Structure formats: structure tokens, C-alpha cells
Amino acid sequence: MQARSVMLICLVFLAAAGGGRAAAQPGDTAPPVPKIAPADQQFVTWMVRRVLEQYAADGSTYDSPHRPTHLARLRTQMVVTLRRGGAICGVGVSPPAPILEAARQAAIAAFEAATDSGPVDSESLARTRLEIEAIGEVATTPIVPYWGSAQSFAFLEPGVHGIVLQLRGGKGAMRPSEFVSNNLSVRQALRRLNERMNPAHESHQGMMASWFRTTHWHELEPGGEVVQLKRGLVVLGPEVVTEGTLTEAIHSIAEYMIYRQLPSGEFSYQYEPSTDTYAQENNYVRQADAAWGLVLYARQSGAQAVVEAADKTTRLLTQHVMDLPGVEGAGYFLGPDGSTDLGATALLCLALTDHPQAGRYRAVRDKLVAGMCWLQKPSGRFITVFPPTLPERGWETFPGQALLALARVYAEEPQDRIEQVFAAALPVYRGDFRKAPQADFVPWHTQAFALMARKTGRRDYADFVFEMNDWLAQHQLDARNCPWPELYGGIDPPGKNGVSAATALYLEGFADALVLARELGDAERARRYARMVRAAARLVLQLQFRRAEGFYVRSGIDCFDGVRNAPWDNRIRIDNCRHALSALSRAREVLFFGDTADKCSVTPCE
Secondary structure, eight states: OHHHHHHHHHHHHHHHHTSSOEEOOTTOOOOOOOOOOHHHHHHHHHHHHHHHHHHHHHSOOOOOSOOOHHHHTOEEEEEEEEEETTEEEEEEEOOSEEHHHHHHHHHHHHHHHHGGGSOOOHHHHTTOEEEEEEEOOOEEEEOTTTTTSGGGTTTOOBTTBEEEEEETTEEEEEOHHHHHHTTOOHHHHHHHHHHHHOTTOOOOTTOEEEEEOEEEEEESSTTSOEEEEBTTBOOOOGGGOOHHHHHHHHHHHHHHHHHTBOTTSOBOOEEETTTTEEOSOOOHHHHHHHHHHHHHHHHHHOOHHHHHHHHHHHHHHHTTEEEOTTSTTOEEEOOTTSOOBHHHHHHHHHHHHHSTTGGGGHHHHHHHHHHHHHTBOTTSOBOOBSSTTSOOOOTTTHHHHHHHHHHHHHHHSOOHHHHHHHHHHHHHHHHHHHHSOOTTHHHHHHHHHHHHHHHHOOHHHHHHHHHHHHHHHTTBOOTTTOSOGGGTTOBOOTTSSSSOTHHHHHHHHHHHHHHHHHHTTOHHHHHHHHHHHHHHHHHHHHHBOOGGGOTTOSOGGGTTTOBOSBTTBOOEEHHHHHHHHHHHHHHHHHHHSSTTSOSSSSSOOO
């Protein structure tokens, strides 16, 4: 059935693309999309269901006696997908026609495709949800000489654009919804289509690429309300950032993380909704990061179940703390996989420092503090692994994580040696940032130096915080630099593959920079940072998986309320959930609570 559906889609798309196409260049990103109002989407869906029910009953075709005049004038191709439990039962594609006729033809084609895997009757239709796409105008360009280079896919947005490739009679097509439901990047989709139509890997000379957008919606329940999706998302506006919405998201993400906790205390690392599987890989820096996030929430909520879950993962991780040979009173984290990254030691130290019963872990925490201080060279730079003879990695994040752990300890118990660590670290890491700024470097160093600036009063620490965040703020998306509202508030820094869940990590840094700016009386910068925090919080909320977005989801409990890796990457990694949990908690605090609340978010302050 699936192969038959794919071939049908290719043939129909390409037949439609054969005439009336708009010539385009790779810079053209927005072929027109059919404009169909929500009420009309509901009507079309109701009609499709009636067509299916009558066709199942007696093989005749339902013809609606009511045909709204404005819909009669709309001509388009329609795609109807039948789904049960998120899985595809049948797909039908119409040729171009008036929308209601196109929807009727697509419905019957989907019905026929579904019969390949078994009979379709009224009972099975009552358990079937409808997914519908209306295909917009097709734009076409020769893809050579761009194939295989960045230009070959730079003009495509995953989940926004569909693609059709043609080469010497070979044909391949993929709709925007298929990018989403199969979790494909543009590069992966192009490779898959190329393998299908050019298995011999012959020259791409003469290849033509067509792309298009669709209006996409689906039923929340069989026969029920429909919701429109863009890039597989229900697009959230800026008004969504309220105290109540943030509180609800914080609690639901925490509950999701607890669900993902295994009996051992570890977390399942990554769930992949497209395949309904859990990844076998693991990462103990991210396990320790998730543990710290749950500890912070346990300290905030005080709920017994959360405290027990946080303690379970903390106790597990402390079992892997080893003495550092030759250094009295020092230790480090040795992962079960043999990993000895500085970041894991630092994040475990943070979890122990912020634990609701931190006194129970004081001795272990002090060993980790001693181990981290020992890894700092006289130059001020940290070695990033234990023991220091191993190959180093994580230079852009691990030192900042270590500095943050030391700053948190200092906030509880000021120590001269931690002051000395920071004094030595500032010139080297500030120099690194100025030579080659990296986005992931910023939030960890921001949180560390902002806390030390507040505790020590050192203005040079504060200036470094502002320098980093002023740079990162330039890469936040809004209506001035991005055509896609679902991405507004996200951070799209150089060297990264677009907006991702890393925006939650950046938001943690923005929140601390905002508090520091307010405390120092920098009103103009505080207003800018408050807008950054609010916009970034919207993006993080956008990444949380909602039931209304689960048209292809087979296991809701493993998916809903988790946080996607990116708008176009539906995998749910546990540390991204942790960062979203902490970031939204910090956003709620600085925007709505106490003396640090955002007083300037709606009207300008004098």
C-alpha cells in the first residue's frame, strides 16, 4: 500500500507540475499556498468523511448538496490521508480540480489504498482520523549545479516546503507533512528521493526540482474538530507567554521527565516519535544535566514524588564518583561508559549543591569541587577531562559548566579558592569569546559570571555577561529577519543548523543577564533583555509537543508534553526537556514574580 501511495503521489504531482509552473530560483522560498479558512477546513473534512462513509456503505459517491460559492472558485490539488493510532492506512491524491471535487476524488483514492491492507467499513472509519492537505502553486528550477552542495537545499524549509525531483523519467515527491511525520531534514529527504529515482547515481545533469507549500490540517478525533498545522505545529502567538501558561508547561514537562525515569534512576535518553522507538545511545553529561534540572524543580515544588525522583537519580550518579589519584580530597565522575568529561562532574556537583537535602551530599560535593579546581591550569584554562591525559573535548561548554558549579557553591559558602579560579578564568575565556564567539559558550559562562558578579560586586564580570548576551541577541529571530512566525524568539546563531531546543539553554542565560542588568540599574538593557526572555520563552513553549500536533504519533504517553529537539526534528532528548523546564521556570520568575518581575513588558518604562 505504501509503495502504491508514493507512486500515485509522484504521478499526480508531476502531472500537475507539467503546466502552468512558475519559473523560480533557489532564493524563492514561499510559493503561494491555498487560503482556506478554519470553518471551510471543517466543512471540507466533514464532506470527506461523508464521502468515505457512503463509499464504504454501498460504493456510491456522496455529492454534497451544499457547495459554498467561495469554495467553488478555489481550484487545487487535495491529499487525504487516513490514519489509525497515528499510522497511515491509506493516502489519496487528486488531480487539480475545484476543491470539493478534488477532496472527493482524494478521499476515494485514499479509501482504495486503505483496502490493500484490509477491508474498510463504517466501524473502521469510526476509528480513523483524517489528515488533509491542499497543495499550493508549484515553483520549478534546474537544480544542477547545486546538487550535493549547500545551495541544493538552502531554499527549502523542512516541514514548510514539499519537493518534487525529475530526472530522465525518474520521479520522486515528498509533501511537507511527510518531512514532519518521517522526521526528515531537507538533506535526508533529497537523498531518499534521489535513491528512489536515480539508484545508479548517474549524472544529475538535467535534474529539475519543484517545490510547493500546502495548507495542512487534521482531525483531533475521528469526526471531531480540526486544527491547522504549520511545519507540524500549532503556531503560538506572543500572547501565550503568561504566568499561567508557563506554570502549566513547567509542571507538565517535569511530569514527563519523571515518566522517562527508568527504575535504575537514569532517564531514557531519546524518544523518536516517527518510529515509536527509544534510542539506544546514552550521554552521561546529559544524564547529569537532567538530574540537576529535576533537582531544581524538586527544590521549587517540594512535592514528595518529585523529591524522590530527583534523589533517585542523584544517588545513582554519586555511586560513580571516583577519587582522583594523587590529589587528596578530590574526585570526579566516571560514567558507566568510561566517560570522564568535566561537564558531567560539574553538572553532578550542581545537582548535589541544589538538592533539597544538600547536606547529605556535602562530602561528595566537596570532592567534586576540589577535582574541578585541580583541573584549572595556571593560565586559567580548564582541562576538560579526567584524567588530563585523555583527548579533550567540550571546550565551549564544559569550562562554563564547571564555573557555574563553583559559583553555586560560592553562593552558599564563599571560598577564596573559588574567587581565584574566576579571577584566572576571566581573561582567558573572555579572550576566547572575542576571538571566536560560540553560541553554546554563552549561557553557561553567563550564569557563572552573572552569579559571581552579584556576589562579589566585580563590574568586569558583569561587563563580560553583557558582552556575550548582546552578541547572542543579534541572532534572535522575529518578523524583521524571519518569514516564519513559528520560529519567532528562537536563536539562530552562526555555525548551528537553525533554531533548536538550544534556545532554552540560551534563555537560561538571558534570564540571569536580565536580573543582573536590573540590579545594576541598566534600564535600557534590562528592557531589551526582558523582550528577549519573553520571545525565547514563546519559542520554548512552541517546541513542547501538544496533542493537537500528534497526527502521526503512535504512543502519546511517550511523546506529549516532551520537548522537540527542533521545530523540524521531533525527537525528544531528555536534556532538552531539562533545559526547557529550567528556562521556563526562570522566565516565569523574572517576568512575573517578585522584585525581579518584568514591569516593562507591555508599555515602555520611563
